[in-house]
Amino acid sequence: MKKIGIVGGMTWVSTVEYYRLINKGINEISGNLNSAECLIYSLNFEEIINKDWEGIYSILLNACKMLEKSGAELIILAANTAHYLADRLQAEISLPIINIISATADAIHQKGLEKVGLLGTKFTMETGFYKNKLAQEGIQSVIPEKQSTRDFIQDTISYELEKEIIKTETKEAFLTIIRELTDQGAQGIVLGCTEIPLLIKQSDVEVPVFDTIAIHSAKAVAFALSSK
Structure with missing residues (x-):
């Protein structure tokens, strides 16, 4: 099983649902007590909304790189609007970003x-x-x-x-x-x-x-x- 890296906190409310659905999905397929191997980098959304897009890009890129260094094997950006930057982020990291x-x-x-x-x-x-x-x-x-x-x-x-x-x-x-x-x-x-x-x-x-x-x-x- 590959480790899933989640860039969350955009907002925490939906990040909780991501965590639940991913673990439920792994368990439904793998059975027994299997659950997801995942890492969550949860951002402070207040800092996000007070940045321009270049500032947001820097925050998201840092989060992706931290997940990569921590052993994640794929990344999801846990927000639709953040995918405005998905292609730029993908160009800077070696892990696949699953595009929503x-x-x-x-x-x-x-x-x-x-x-x-x-x-x-x-x-x-x-x-x-x-x-x-x-x-x-x-x-x-x-x-x-x-x-x-x-x-x-x-x-x-x-x-x-x-x-x-x-x-x-x-x-x-x-x-x-x-x-x-x-x-x-x-x-x-x-x-x-x-x-x-x-x-x-x-x-x-x-x-x-x-x-x-x-x-x-x-x-x-x-x-x-x-x-x-």
């Missing part, structure tokens, strides 16, 4: 879908890095049309989900947003922030939901148990 967007694209292809709705931080929704990566895989993505809706999603992530606050009224608002995306032609919904799956589940939505924590964790488990 590529893993999600694989899951979308498995469902045979061509157009999805994308929910995430404002940066993830409004800049091209996530949509372009999906487009390279032949997948079209749409985001909420109204700026006020995207602001609401960001505020929910920052002031509720990242603090482990789950509200019924917030969930209902997200379900309305999802219905609006399906009205735009979305055949499925990408939960492109690792905190959103804490609020929205597949059982809440009629179209396929792509839980990026679960998808990313499963890909890491498969790689850790592979002979590659």
Whole structure:
């Protein structure tokens, strides 16, 4: 089994879920009392959000190198937005970084879908890095049309989900947003922030939901148990 290096703390709430899903995945495949061999470098998210992208890059690169020196054999960045820097980071370290967007694209292809709705931080929704990566895989993505809706999603992530606050009224608002995306032609919904799956589940939505924590964790488990 390969040792999984997790760059976490973005935020700690979703990092806990990564740890749970990775260990559960290893155990379901390997049985008995098997669990993951993993190392977690948990960052202080307050320091992250107060940096520009060059500062964030330096922090993430240091975390990746520390995991590499500590014996990790693969790395996952436990946040969707952090994958804005994934290619730059990959160029600087020898370990494979399991890309959350590529893993999600694989899951979308498995469902045979061509157009999805994308929910995430404002940066993830409004800049091209996530949509372009999906487009390279032949997948079209749409985001909420109204700026006020995207602001609401960001505020929910920052002031509720990242603090482990789950509200019924917030969930209902997200379900309305999802219905609006399906009205735009979305055949499925990408939960492109690792905190959103804490609020929205597949059982809440009629179209396929792509839980990026679960998808990313499963890909890491498969790689850790592979002979590659």
